[in-house]
Each structure stands twice: as C-alpha cells, then as structure tokens.
Amino acid sequence: MTKIVRHVNMEILHYSFIKYSIISGIFIAIISGVYSFFIVMRKLSFLSVGISHSALAGVALGYLLGINPYLTTFIFCIITGFLIGKLTKMGNIEYDTSIGIFFAFTMAVAIFLIFFGNIKVNIVSYLFGSIIGVSKFDMFFTLSIFIFSLLFYILFFKELIFITFDEEVAKVSGINVGLFDSIFLIILTIIIVACIKLVGIIMTSAFLILPTSFALNFSKDYKFIIVLNILFSIVSFIIGFILSFNFDIPVGATIVIVSTILYFFSMVKNVA
Amino acid sequence: MSNAIEIKSLSIKFNKKIILDNINLQIKENSITAIIGPNGSGKTTFIRAILGLQPKYSGQVKIFNYISPDYPKGLIGYLPQKNVYNLKFPSKVIDIVVMGRYPQIGFFKLPSKNDIKIAEKCLDRVGILSYVNDYFQDLSAGLKQRVLIARALAVEPKLLIFDEPSTGLDIISQQEFYNLLIDLKKEGLTIVVVTHDIGIISKYVDSIIGLNKKIHFYGTPEDSMTQKNLENIFGKDFSFIIHDKNCETCKYGNTSL
Numbered sequence: 051m052t053k054i055v056r057h058v059n060m061e062i063l064h065y066s067f068i069k070y071s072i073i074s075g076i077f078i079a080i081i082s083g084v085y086s087f088f089i090v091m092r093k094l095s096f097l098s099v100g101i102s103h104s105a106l107a108g109v110a111l112g113y114l115l116g117i118n119p120y121l122t123t124f125i126f127c128i129i130t131g132f133l134i135g136k137l138t139k140m141g142n143i144e145y146d147t148s149i150g151i152f153f154a155f156t157m158a159v160a161i162f163l164i165f166f167g168n169i170k171v172n173i174v175s176y177l178f179g180s181i182i183g184v185s186k187f188d189m190f191f192t193l194s195i196f197i198f199s200l201l202f203y204i205l206f207f208k209e210l211i212f213i214t215f216d217e218e219v220a221k222v223s224g225i226n227v228g229l230f231d232s233i234f235l236i237i238l239t240i241i242i243v244a245c246i247k248l249v250g251i252i253m254t255s256a257f258l259i260l261p262t263s264f265a266l267n268f269s270k271d272y273k274f275i276i277v278l279n280i281l282f283s284i285v286s287f288i289i290g291f292i293l294s295f296n297f298d299i300p301v302g303a304t305i306v307i308v309s310t311i312l313y314f315f316s317m318v319k320n321v322a
Numbered sequence: 323m324s325n326a327i328e329i330k331s332l333s334i335k336f337n338k339k340i341i342l343d344n345i346n347l348q349i350k351e352n353s354i355t356a357i358i359g360p361n362g363s364g365k366t367t368f369i370r371a372i373l374g375l376q377p378k379y380s381g382q383v384k385i386f387n388y389i390s391p392d393y394p395k396g397l398i399g400y401l402p403q404k405n406v407y408n409l410k411f412p413s414k415v416i417d418i419v420v421m422g423r424y425p426q427i428g429f430f431k432l433p434s435k436n437d438i439k440i441a442e443k444c445l446d447r448v449g450i451l452s453y454v455n456d457y458f459q460d461l462s463a464g465l466k467q468r469v470l471i472a473r474a475l476a477v478e479p480k481l482l483i484f485d486e487p488s489t490g491l492d493i494i495s496q497q498e499f500y501n502l503l504i505d506l507k508k509e510g511l512t513i514v515v516v517t518h519d520i521g522i523i524s525k526y527v528d529s530i531i532g533l534n535k536k537i538h539f540y541g542t543p544e545d546s547m548t549q550k551n552l553e554n555i556f557g558k559d560f561s562f563i564i565h566d567k568n569c570e571t572c573k574y575g576n577t578s579l
Contacts, residue, residue, distance in 0.1 A: 218402045
C-alpha cells in the first residue's frame with residue numbers, strides 16, 4: 051500500500067485531468083453522501099437505479115442530435131423520473147413495477163439510438179466511468195451542481211427531514227410536499243448526471259445507496275448518519291481512485307467495490 | 323359556542339365508487355368528538371378531507387371559518403395512523419417531537435431553545451419525558467405512539483385530530499390517553515378522534531359520529547350508543563353488551579362488542 055501511495059504522489063498530479071477528476075469526485079462524494087440519507091430513508095433506491103440507467107438513452111440522444119449530452123441526459127432523466135411517478139398513479143401499480151418498466155424501456159431506447167444512429171462514441175466509458183473523461187468544463191459543471199444541491203439541503207434541512215419521516219403530517223404542517231418532491235427529483239437527476247462521467251451510469255446508484263446503508267450500522271441519529279455518509283463517500287472515492295489510477299481499472303467500478311467491502315465490514319459489527 | 327368544524331354536502335368518489343356521501347355536520351368548539359365505523363367506512367378519508375389532504379371532493383369544509391385547504395400554519399395537530407410514517411427512522415425522540423414546532427419556526431430557521439422546551443413539556447404531558455434522548459426506532463409501539471401524540475401537542479394547535487390513537491397502547495395507557503384528552507379540552511382545545519375503542523370512549527367524549535359512507539348517527543354517547551345505531555353501521559351480527567347498567571361512574575360506556 052505504501053508503495054502504491056508513493057507512486058501516486060509522484061505521478062498523480064502531473065495531469066490536469068487527474069486534478070479535475072479528484073475535485074469533481076470530492077464534490078460528488080459529499081453531495082451523494084448528503085442525499086443518500088433521503089434516498090434510502092424514502093425507499094427511493096430503486097428509483098435512483100431507474101433514473102441513472104435511463105441516462106444512457108440521454109447520452110445517445112445528445113450524440114445523435116449533436117448537442118451537449120449533459121443537457122439531453124438531464125432532460126431525459128427528469129422526464130423518466132416524472133413518467134415513473136405518473137405511471138405509478140395512473141397505471142394503479144407499485145413504484146418498483148413502474149421503475150422496472152422504464153428501466154427496460156429506456157435501455158431499449160438507448161440501444162435503438164446507438165444502433166440506428168451509428169454512434170461511434172465510447173459508450174463503455176459512460177457505462178463504467180473514466181478518469182480521463184473529466185474535463186475542466188465537467189469540473190465546473192459538477193461544482194455548480196454541488197453548490198445548488200448543498201444550498202437546497204442547508205436551507206430546507208428540517209423540511210426534508212420532516213417529509214422523509216412523515217409526509218402526511220408534513221403536508222398538514224403547511225409544507226408543500228409536492229413542490230419539495232419535484233425539486234428533490236431534479237436534484238437526484240442532476241447528481242446522477244454529475245456522476246456519469248466519472249463513476250459511470252451503471253455504478254451511480256451505488257454511490258447514492260451505499261453510504262447510508264453503511265452509516266445505519268453505526269448510528270441511530272440522522273444528524274450523525276449524514277456526517278458519516280459524507281466521510282464514507284470521500285474515503286471510498288479516494289481509495290477507489292488511487293487503486294483505479296494505479297491498476298488502470300474503471301474508476302466507478304473500483305469505488306463501488308471499495309464501498310461495498312467497507313459496507314460488509316460495517317455489517318460485521320451487527321453480526322458480532 | 324361557535325363551530326370548530328363545518329362541513330356542507332361533502333361527497334367523495336374514487337373510481338366511481340362512493341366513499342363519502344353528502345356529509346353535513348358541525349362540530350362545536352372546545353369539545354371531544356369520536357368518529358366510529360367499520361373498516362372501509364371512509365373514516366380516514368373523512369378526516370383527510372378535514373385536514374385538507376384530500377385532493378378531490380365536492381362540498382365545503384371549514385375549520386374555524388378557514389376554508390379547506392387554506393388553513394393558517396399551526397391550526398391543526400394531527401396524529402396519523404401507524405402505517406404512514408417511518409417506524410425505523412433514525413432519530414432521537416426530542417427531534418421527532420420538535421417537528422411539531424416546524425410550522426411556527428418557518429423556513430430557513432432552526433428550532434430555538436423555547437421550541438425544545440415546548441417539546442419537552444409535551445413529552446412530559448404524555449408521561450415519557452425520561453425517553454427524551456432515546457432513539458425513536460428503539461421504542462415500543464405504544465411509546466412511539468405517545469411520542470407522536472406529543473408531537474401533535476407541540477404544534478400548540480386549536481384543533482387536534484387523532485386517527486386511531488390507541489393502537490399499540492395497553493388498557494392503562496388508553497385510559498391515560500383519554501384522560502389527557504379531557505385535560506386538553508379543559509384548556510380550550512377541540513378534539514376529533516377516529517377510533518375503534520367503542521367499549522370505552524363513551525366515558526370520555528361529548529359526541530359520537532357513526533360513519534359508514536354517510537353519517538348514520540351523530541349525538542351524545544347516551545343517544546348514539548344504541549344497539550340499533552351500532553347495527554346500522556357495523557351490520558346485523560353486531561351484539562352490544564352493557565356490562566353494568568348500575569355502574570354510575572361507568573356512565574354509558576362500559577360496553578363491549
């Protein structure tokens with residue numbers, strides 16, 4: 051391990067894309083750590099999976115139309131999120147069924163667009179993430195998402211907690227739960243969009259689910275859990291990033307493997 | 323005494339099925355009213371309409387002359403049914419009760435020392451101040467219910483609405499709960515309770531509403547709790563037993579199904 055870290059010290063900061071990746075990764079780690087609590091507690095884990103997978107169609111659409119894939123991915127993910135909600139209500143089905151339908155449909159749309167659009171872009175890097183894929187623009191894009199999401203969290207912390215615990219009484223208390231849900235969905239989507247380049251579409255949901263799963267093994271107080279989430283995400287990112295750089299393996303997958311191992315270690319406490 | 327709740331021609335349909343049919347009633351200020359009825363009779367839908375949570379209905383609902391759903395913040399304290407909130411939510415008891423203060427605190431502010439003090443006072447009223455720093459998820463069902471009653475009180479509302487509040491409470495705690503309602507009424511509150519405790523409520527409430535899609539009866543316990551009335555809403559197989567007719571302290575309530 052010492053050898054690896056020394057090696058990293060010598061080379062890692064020579065490349066500007068590495069700096070962009072590290073800074074973006076830290077922003078993503080903090081914000082996904084914060085929102086992980088609300089996603090897990092509101093049982094929206096599978097929704098984050100559904101939305102993140104729909105991103106592939108958004109990326110493909112962007113390349114097909116020749117416009118910034120971030121924009122098309124964001125719009126596509128938002129539409130998917132709202133349609134999942136609509137289908138659940140109108141189709142008289144459960145949330146997971148509705149997500150399952152859109153999960154398959156959006157992946158099919160993505161494959162359709164890639165196949166018929168003859169898209170030459172390296173889709174694998176979007177699926178699994180890439181260190182070299184992060185540009186200066188991506189870093190500032192992630193920074194703006196970070197600021198917006200964090201500001202919303204700080205300003206409406208107690209309302210978010212109230213809705214997460216008891217939506218019905220929150221409504222009676224005068225909180226516009228519908229509006230908060232819509233903003234929450236937008237934030238969830240932009241975090242997913244921010245994650246895609248570095249972490250990859252397939253791995254993004256783990257970033258949003260594992261921190262709280264880990265922290266719940268150590269605390270029964272949401273305030274401490276959110277702090278622990280952030281620490282967990284940052285540590286997982288740094289270890290995963292170093293390993294990924296040294297062994298030239300996809301960064302998203304490495305971070306998720308590190309996070310999952312840490313989560314299993316946290317389980318030992320419960321088993322013991 | 324003026325009306326706390328006024329309902330005119332309230333009807334609710336869901337998928338062409340009638341849930342509530344032309345409800346008209348007034349509930350007096352500073353009173354305790356129980357709503358009874360079998361499962362699926364529309365009790366929860368009815369209180370959701372009062373609370374302003376029901377998106378589609380016809381008719382008019384007013385609370386203290388405010389038309390639903392445009393109520394001022396902090397007008398209503400509400401205890402929902404057990405299945406609507408997150409039972410495993412990781413939080414200290416005090417933080418749950420302080421949520422009751424959020425309407426008064428407003429946006430962009432954190433609870434003050436005074437809010438914490440009010441929350442502690444409410445925990446004391448329901449007899450669980452010693453659990454203030456315990457974790458909510460570790461509590462028994464009965465204690466969780468008391469925490470949420472304390473949260474409804476922390477709103478310092480004019481109207482309290484409880485949906486099946488005695489679920490999970492043992493018989494002693496049930497009696498303590500209904501005694502608490504009497505104390506709260508003395509302080510000027512109006513209380514509406516949806517309940518299945520038809521064996522004991524008559525001792526504690528001013529009036530009883532028998533609901534099964536429409537109002538079958540509404541009046542004092544003496545007038546309401548009759549074999550015929552209860553058969554009307556619960557069905558013909560219903561049997562109504564008065565355990566001790568001569569028991570003065572039992573009033574009209576020492577009954578069971």
